[in-house]
Amino acid sequence: MSLTLKLALAPLLVAQAVATRRRAPRLPEAEGARQGQVGEGERLALLIVGDSSAAGVGVATQDAALAGHLTRALAAEARRRVHWRLVAQSGITSARALELLRRERAGPAQIAVAVLGVNDVIDQVSPARAVRQRAALADWLRQSAGVRHVVFAPLPPLHRFPLLPQPLRRVLGDDARRHDEALARWAATREDVSHVPIELALGPEHMADDGFHPGEPVYRATGEALAHFIARRLITETAP
Template identity: 85%
Template sequence: MSLALKLALAPLLVAQALATRRRAPVLPEAEGAREGRVGEGERLALLIVGDSSAAGVGVATQEEALAGHLTRTLASEAQCRVSWQLVARSGITTAQALELVRQVRPMPAEIAVAVLGVNDVIDQVSAARAVQQRAALADWLRQAAGVRHVVFAPLPPVHRFPLLPQPLRHVMGADARAHDEAVARWAATRDDVSHVPIEWQLGPEHMAPDGFHPGEPVYRAIGEALARHIAQRLITPETGS
């Protein structure tokens, strides 16, 4: 969408955004442990960092959320014992995620998974700036937490979120695609970062009751896809890491 058209639509978009925020139910983060171990075999330390989608907003427990599906599938696919920690907070941007991990000082990990981006779009962070902030996050995780590879989940297809009215849905969806494409291009320039494109269905039946956050089917699809990427591309059978 052109800048001129976005500017022309700005009053309507602002009104729609405010009305949507007022009527959207506020869902809690998923309950349950935010660290643990699953599986048998060689140990793999995994750190999960992110926003509401990492925190499991939209489902009741972490077992149903991204962390549960990701760690169980990874342990099975890689035949390893996954020691994991989740550092996430609903509503945060990529820049705020970096501040969060700096405060928490998470456990040392070999692999980190980052689930971020929708709040960058909501806060109108430019795609270029969001990539810079992801680079800063990846660099900090490598230097401070010993992470050797950071896996970035894709932004979701915001243009299919049931909660959002048109044309807000179209505009936010276009911005989300631009952000995701920028992250993919940047990740392709580094061997210590990857961006994992994921295709998943996103009808109302797959979403949380608020029509904005993932439901359990989406968390399962994302968690399994990320786990397969890690197991098949980032872990060698000989060493388990």
């Protein structure tokens, strides 16, 4: 969508955004422990940081959320004893995620998984600024939490979110694609950062009741895809 058309639609988009926020049910973050260990073998310390999708909004427990699926799949595929910690909060942007990590004094960890970006899109943070904020996040994780590699999950396809009306759905979807493309280009310039593209089915049956947050099938697919990437690219290929 062109900038001219986007500006022309601005009053409608703002009205749709306000109405959507008002009618959307407020779902809680998933209950359950936000740290633990799973599996057997050599120790692997994993830190998961992010927004509501990392916090498990849309499912009842962390076992059914991203953290549960990711850590179980990683322990099984990598044959490691995964010590994990989740630092996540609904509504945070990439910039606020760094503030949260500093406040929580997260770490140490060997690998970090970041699930961020939707709130950058909603708050109309530019892709370039969001990349700078993710770079600051990755640098802090490397320097202050001992992380050797940061894995960024992709932004979801907002143009397929059932809650969003048109043309708001299309506009946010276009913005999300630009953010994800910028994230991928930046990650490709660094050896200590990865962007993992994931194809997701996002029909109403895959989503939470609010039509905006992931349902258990999305958390499972995302967690397993990230675990496969970490096990194959960051553990197997770098093993002595």
